[in-house]
Structure formats: C-alpha cells, structure tokens
Amino acid sequence: MNIPHNGLQIAIIDYEMGNLFSVKRACEQAGLDVLITADASVIMSSDAAILPGVGAFGDAMDNLRRLDLVVPIKEFVKTGKPFMGICLGMQLLMSDSEEFGYHKGLNIIEGSVVRFPAENREGGKIKVPHVGWNKIFQPSSEDLTYWNESPLKNIMSGEFMYFVHSYYAVPSDKRAVLSTTTYEGTQFCSGIFLRNVFACQYHPEKSAAEGIKIYKNWASAIKSKQGYGA
Amino acid sequence: MPKNIRIIPRLDIKGPNLVKGIGLEGLRVLGRPEQFARYYYETGADELVYMDVVASLYNRNSLHDIIERTAREIFIPLTVGGGLRTIEDIRNVLRAGADKVSLNTAAIKNPQIIAEASRKFGSSTILISIEAIRQTDGRYLAYTDNGREHTGVEVLEWAKRVETLGAGEIMLTSVDKEGTGSGYDIKLTRMVADAVSIPVIACGGAGSIEHIGQVIAEGKADAVALASVLHYDFIENNRVEINRENEGNVEFLASRKTFSKIKPANLHDIKDYLHKNGFQCRGSINQEMAGEHTA
Numbered sequence: 001m002n003i004p005h006n007g008l009q010i011a012i013i014d015y016e017m018g019n020l021f022s023v024k025r026a027c028e029q030a031g032l033d034v035l036i037t038a039d040a041s042v043i044m045s046s047d048a049a050i051l052p053g054v055g056a057f058g059d060a061m062d063n064l065r066r067l068d069l070v071v072p073i074k075e076f077v078k079t080g081k082p083f084m085g086i087c088l089g090m091q092l093l094m095s096d097s098e099e100f101g102y103h104k105g106l107n108i109i110e111g112s113v114v115r116f117p118a119e120n121r122e123g124g125k126i127k128v129p130h131v132g133w134n135k136i137f138q139p140s141s142e143d144l145t146y147w148n149e150s151p152l153k154n155i156m157s158g159e160f161m162y163f164v165h166s167y168y169a170v171p172s173d174k175r176a177v178l179s180t181t182t183y184e185g186t187q188f189c190s191g192i193f194l195r196n197v198f199a200c201q202y203h204p205e206k207s208a209a210e211g212i213k214i215y216k217n218w219a220s221a222i223k224s225k226q227g228y229g230a
Numbered sequence: 231m232p233k234n235i236r237i238i239p240r241l242d243i244k245g246p247n248l249v250k251g252i253g254l255e256g257l258r259v260l261g262r263p264e265q266f267a268r269y270y271y272e273t274g275a276d277e278l279v280y281m282d283v284v285a286s287l288y289n290r291n292s293l294h295d296i297i298e299r300t301a302r303e304i305f306i307p308l309t310v311g312g313g314l315r316t317i318e319d320i321r322n323v324l325r326a327g328a329d330k331v332s333l334n335t336a337a338i339k340n341p342q343i344i345a346e347a348s349r350k351f352g353s354s355t356i357l358i359s360i361e362a363i364r365q366t367d368g369r370y371l372a373y374t375d376n377g378r379e380h381t382g383v384e385v386l387e388w389a390k391r392v393e394t395l396g397a398g399e400i401m402l403t404s405v406d407k408e409g410t411g412s413g414y415d416i417k418l419t420r421m422v423a424d425a426v427s428i429p430v431i432a433c434g435g436a437g438s439i440e441h442i443g444q445v446i447a448e449g450k451a452d453a454v455a456l457a458s459v460l461h462y463d464f465i466e467n468n469r470v471e472i473n474r475e476n477e478g479n480v481e482f483l484a485s486r487k488t489f490s491k492i493k494p495a496n497l498h499d500i501k502d503y504l505h506k507n508g509f510q511c512r513g514s515i516n517q518e519m520a521g522e523h524t525a
Contacts, residue, residue: 018352019324054352129354131429132236133512160512164354206307
C-alpha cells in the first residue's frame with residue numbers, strides 16, 4: 001500500500017453505491033490523499049473517512065450490512081476522527097427512512113429521512129427529484145460561531161450548491177442542523193454538523209469553486225490535527 | 231418560490247472535435263471540447279453535456295479520454311451520452327468521470343435497461359434523451375441515431391414510461407428545431423413537462439436569449455441545453471485551436487462565419503437576462519465577484 005505523502009490517510013467508503021470518483025478528485029484538489037476502500041481495517045486506521053453515495057436507502061443499508069461495514073462506520077465515528085457524509089451518505093447516518101417502505105439506518109444521528117411532498121401549498125405539482133442548484137442558509141442569523149467552526153467557514157450563507165435527491169433528513173435535535181435549503185416551499189435540513197460529523201445533502205464535489213472550498217476547509221481541519229469537535 | 235433554472239452547455243463531439251450541425255446533420259468542426267468546457271465552467275455553466283454524435287452510428291466510444299481530462303478540472307455535473315449500450319458501457323463512462331449518462335437507442339431497444347441502470351447507479355444518474363420529430367398529423371414520434379432512425383414510439387407515451395422505469399431526467403430534443411436558431415419547440419416541451427414529474431431539459435432550436443426565457447415560461451422547461459448560441463460566442467471572442475489533421479470539415483471554423491439565425495450570447499448575458507425577467511438561477515461569476523461575498 002502507498003503511504004500518502006502528508007502522512008494522512010483519508011478513506012472513501014466504497015459500498016457499491018454510486019460514483020466515488022468525483023469525490024476522490026475533489027479530495028485530491030483539496031490536497032488530500034485518498035483510498036477508495038470497503039476494508040473495515042483500512043477505514044478504522046484512516047485519519048478521516050467519507051461516506052458518499054447515490055441511490056436507494058434500502059439497497060445502501062443492505063450493501064453496508066453485506067460488506068460488514070455498519071459496525072466499523074459506527075466505531076469510526078465514535079473515535080472522534082473527522083467523518084463526512086454526502087447525499088445518501090448523509091441520509092444513512094439517520095435512524096430510519098421511509099424510502100420504498102421502512103428501513104433502519106446507521107442511527108448515528110437521531111432522526112428520520114422523509115420524501116418531498118408531491119404537491120406544493122398552492123396544489124401545484126412538485127418536480128422530484130430536486131435536481132439542480134439551490135441556496136444553503138444558516139438556520140439562525142444570530143449565532144455564527146457554529147457555521148464558522150464548520151467546513152462552511154468562509155462560505156457565504158445563501159451560497160448555491162448542487163443537489164440531486166428525492167428525500168431529506170430530519171434530525172430530531174435541531175441544534176445539529178448546520179444549514180437549511182428551501183425547495184418548492186419545503187424547508188429542509190441540507191447540512192448537519194455534530195461534533196466530528198459533517199454531512200451535506202448537496203454534492204460539494206459538484207458545486208464548482210465554492211464546493212471545493214468546503215473540501216479544502218475540511219482538509220485543513222484534518223491537517224491541523226485537531227479535526228472537528230476536538 | 232420558483233425553482234432555479236439550469237443552463238447546460240451541450241457539446242456534441244465527433245472524434246476529438248466539438249462539432250455542430252443543423253437538424254443533427256451536416257456537422258461542422260468548432261474546436262476542442264475541453265477548451266469550450268473549461269470556459270463554460272469558469273463563466274458559470276450549471277452542468278455540462280457531452281454527446282458523442284457518431285458513436286451510435288459507428289458503434290464506437292471515443293469519449294473516455296476527453297471525459298477524463300474534463301473531470302480532472304471541472305467540478306460541476308457532467309452528463310455523457312452517445313453509443314452507450316450496456317450496463318458495462320455506463321459503468322465505464324462513470325468511472326472515467328461522468329456523473330450522469332444519457333441513453334436513447336439502448337433504452338428504446340431495451341427499456342428494461344432504464345430500470346436496471348437506475349437501480350444500479352441511482353435514478354439521478356440516468357437521463358433519457360428523447361429525440362422528437364413532429365409528424366404531418368401533429369403527433370411527435372421518438373427517433374434514434376440523431377434523428378435518423380424511426381422507432382414508431384410516441385414521445386408522450388415514452389416520456390411517461392421512462393419515468394415509471396426509473397429515469398431521473400429527460401433531455402428532450404426537437405430534431406426539427408435543432409441547429410435552426412428559430413427557437414425551442416414550445417408545444418413539445420410543454421406537453422412532456424406537464425406529463426411527467428421528473429425534470430425536463432429542453433434542447434434544440436435556441437437562437438437567442440429570448441428563446442430561453444420563452445421555453446422556461448411557456449414550455450415549462452426545468453433546464454435548457456444550449457449549443458450554437460454559446461459556441462459561436464466563444465469562437466467570436468476567443469482564439470480557438472483548430473486541429474486540421476483530425477477528422478471533420480474545418481472550413482466553417484476557419485471562415486469565422488456564424489450561422490445568420492444565431493445571436494451569440496455568453497453565460498453571464500443569459501443569467502443576467504433570466505434574473506431581470508423574474509426567473510431564478512445560480513448567478514454568474516461576475517455577479518458573485520461584484521460583492522455578494524462577505525470576504
């Protein structure tokens with residue numbers, strides 16, 4: 001195995017859901033050396049880990065179980081090392097999901113995953129999935145500390161990010177909500193920041209220069225050896 | 231609050247070259263696709279589409295190198311289509327750096343590939359390209375191979391079916407309008423956009439900024455794909471590398487003549503126009519640099 005030049009190893013967890021290569025390229029752009037892996041011991045020995053993912057919640061949990069990754073992911077998060085969940089990878093952190101029935105999630109963050117309504121308040125049809133660029137906002141304008149200590153520091157509240165999803169996470173503890181976004185009248189949690197866990201519904205790796213900035217912020221927190229929530 | 235409209239440059243590719251044609255026939259060489267792609271990324275494109283316009287015809291797939299080079303430096307969604315026939319073809323293109331794939335011929339021949347691919351790669355990864363031609367009786371039928379092959383499939387029925395099978399988006403091209411600069415087919419776009427709940431990308435016919443506003447307002451398009459309007463603007467304002475050794479007719483490019491019906495515009499002009507006319511979209515880089523940012 002190659003030893004990364006900066007001595008840090010970042011694991012992108014490969015559980016056969018979606019395209020991991022754009023996440024890898026974004027990490028490299030942020031100066032991180034990454035390994036795409038499904039090996040629990042490699043994940044556990046990494047300095048930080050990313051759970052990406054595109055696809056259905058139930059299939060994703062099935063894959064995580066089949067690959068014996070459920071326990072390692074939970075254990076990794078408990079170590080306090082930086083952990084990032086992207087899109088489906090954010091939703092999987094929740095307790096459960098209503099996507100195609102009822103599925104239990106990783107239960108790292110208490111809360112559920114629900115679908116966008118079929119109609120908006122005016123009775124108009126809503127296009128689902130929510131595909132495209134939308135703005136992320138800080139939930140409260142009073143206290144910026146939380147935002148500024150997260151990987152969103154130096155990102156403007158109201159910045160555009162790229163979304164592709166039909167479901168969204170509803171954390172029970174509202175204090176975990178880092179950013180909110182509104183689509184067709186539904187305001188939802190588009191980002192979570194809780195101790196060492198940063199998760200986003202949007203794809204920062206597809207969100208142009210501002211998205212890459214999020215990877216860079218995350219990378220500098222890892223490199224400072226403090227990580228988040230230390 | 232209305233949704234944010236996406237502006238998607240569409241780059242038709244033949245071999246190593248960016249090409250453009252009329253009615254998807256009579257291809258002209260415009261330059262190197264990566265050069266155009268980088269410029270569109272830097273000026274605020276919301277996504278990019280690469281279409282291998284002859285792959286389906288000659289059964290080849292020459293896009294991989296171009297995809298890899300693009301994905302290394304461009305961090306917005308990239309859709310790749312043309313000649314993808316199997317799950318393995320899709321996997322290879324995604325591995326090279328595409329974020330989504332566009333299917334037409336393969337889906338018409340075997341609709342189950344939509345279900346299989348959307349299960350494997352996620353619905354949002356599977357975009358179905360529908361090439362519509364208006365018949366003399368007013369019906370719209372779907373074609374393949376860039377409007378060359380008749381399928382007998384009705385566009386409206388097909389659009390509903392691909393949604394049921396798990397497609398994440400529809401890219402709807404009017405072959406009649408493609409490359410003419412006379413405007414999008416509003417009736418066609420509206421018909422499909424009203425019938426499905428997945429996003430519809432309108433494609434084919436844009437000759438001016440006003441046409442874009444029209445297909446969003448009247449055609450109910452969720453996104454618009456643009457080729458000539460943007461390409462000709464880029465050629466007019468930038469030095470384009472002409473590769474004479476490679477395939478294609480480069481005389482058009484060398485002559486620097488634009489097609490008379492096309493009024494070239496750049497992405498900043500388009501985004502500004504949309505904002506001014508009450509549409510929402512991700513702002514152009516200029517606007518962001520103008521001071522929206524808290525340093």
